[in-house]
Amino acid sequence: MTEWKTIVPTDHWEAPNRPAVYVFFLDGEAVYVGQTSQLKKRLEQHGITWGYDGKLKTPWGSFPTTTEATCKFRLSRKIGDWLMWEQRLIWRLQPRYNIKSRVRFA
Numbered sequence: 001m002t003e004w005k006t007i008v009p010t011d012h013w014e015a016p017n018r019p020a021v022y023v024f025f026l027d028g029e030a031v032y033v034g035q036t037s038q039l040k041k042r043l044e045q046h047g048i049t050w051g052y053d054g055k056l057k058t059p060w061g062s063f064p065t066t067t068e069a070t071c072k073f074r075l076s077r078k079i080g081d082w083l084m085w086e087q088r089l090i091w092r093l094q095p096r097y098n099i100k101s102r103v104r105f106a
Helices: 041-046 080-091
Strands: 005-007 020-026 029-035 056-058 061-063 069-075
Touching: 020 041, 020 056, 020 080, 029 041, 029 080, 041 069
Parallel strands: none
Antiparallel strands: 005 069, 020 029, 020 069, 056 061
C-alpha cells in the first residue's frame, strides 16, 4: 500500500509528477482535497506562495504568516484509484473549499 507523504508549500514543490490524491491543510484543518494525473504540475497550478507582505497566498484567500500550511499526498499504483480516494476523502473530511463535491456516492 502506498503511504501518505507530507510536504510544505514552496515555489518549487518537492513532489513527483505522478497520479495522486492530495489534501491541503491550513493550521491542521483539511481545506481542500484534489486528485490529478500529474501531482507536481497540479500543485504548482494552485499558485500557493508567500507574498511580499508575508501572507500565505492561496486560491482560497490570503492567510496570516502564522498559518501552518502543509500538503499530504498519496501516489496511485492503478489508473483511476486517485479519483475514488478523492471522493471518499471529501465525504469524510468535509473540506471547506470542496463544496460542490460533498455529495456521498452509493
